[in-house]
Amino acid sequence: MSDSSTPVPTAELLAEGLHDWVLAERWLHARFATPDYVSGLALVVAIGDAAESAEHHPDVTLRHGHVEVHLRSHDVGDLTRRDLRLAHRITELAAEHGAEARPASVRLQSLALDASDLAAVGRFWSAAYTGSPDHVDGNDVIDPDTHELLLWLQPTGPHAEPRQRFHVDLWVAPEAAPDRIAAILDAGGTLVSDAEAPSFTVLADPEGNKLCICTCLDRRP
Structure with a gap:
């Protein structure tokens, strides 16, 4: 199997x-x-030329004051050596x-939903987000065009409907996580659990709504 098709x-x-890059949800992200603006546009053009030469194309966003790049091998649905080579070049x-x-400014939000019947709930939310119930991959509802994660289904046992079943996963660079957590606590948040840190730390707002600050550390190979 070639290095262009083997997940790293x-x-x-x-x-x-x-x-310069943040690893989150098996993507590489940079800001x-x-x-x-003109300098940003020139950088985007240079990235485009490099991508064409590599025959590997990242997602690039030009904004006033910065350029954002998101890298993944879409045909594999994961990160490969192609992504690493292009990240170094960018x-x-x-x-x-x-x-x-x-990198400390990179933040990626994903929405998580507790569900005991993953297949049924996944089909519902796939239809809601994409117009088709068929864009579910395991616990993930996926955008069929961009391959981005739209919703993550967190397995749970059947239970009575609670006040909150959604929670937000906010991905940050590992080195940015401690300061972000400290800022949340200073703003009135509560530490619910750091048992899984640095993979994720659970916090709650003053009304008990949950937020997970997530990093790429201590996760699956």
Whole structure:
């Protein structure tokens, strides 16, 4: 099996030295602050040229003040060596264009729903999000065009309907997690559990609504 079709284990990803990038939900994400809009546009063009040369195409967003890049091998549905090579090249291009990596500014939100009948609940939410009940992969409802996670179904036993079954997973860079958690606690939040930290830390707002601050550490290979 070639390196373009073999998923890279998490330990290898973390050892790769991609300090400008954040690993979350088996994607690589980066934000590069740009001096101005024109510089950002030039960086996007350079990334596009590199992507064409590599025959591997990331998702790129140009905003005033920064460029965001999201990398994954869509045909594999995971991260491969192609992504690592292109991530290194994009880091080089960003430096050449005077853009500064801001990994601590990367934040990715995913929505989680407790469900005991994953198949039935998944089909419902797949139909709601995509117009078809067929875009469920295991516990995930997936956008068929972008392959992005739309909703994660958290297995649970059957139970009476509680006040809250949804919760938000907020993904951040591992080095940003402690400060983010401290800010939440300073703002009136409560630590519910850090038993699974640094993988995720559960917090609650003043009315008990749950939030998980998630990182890529201590997760599956």
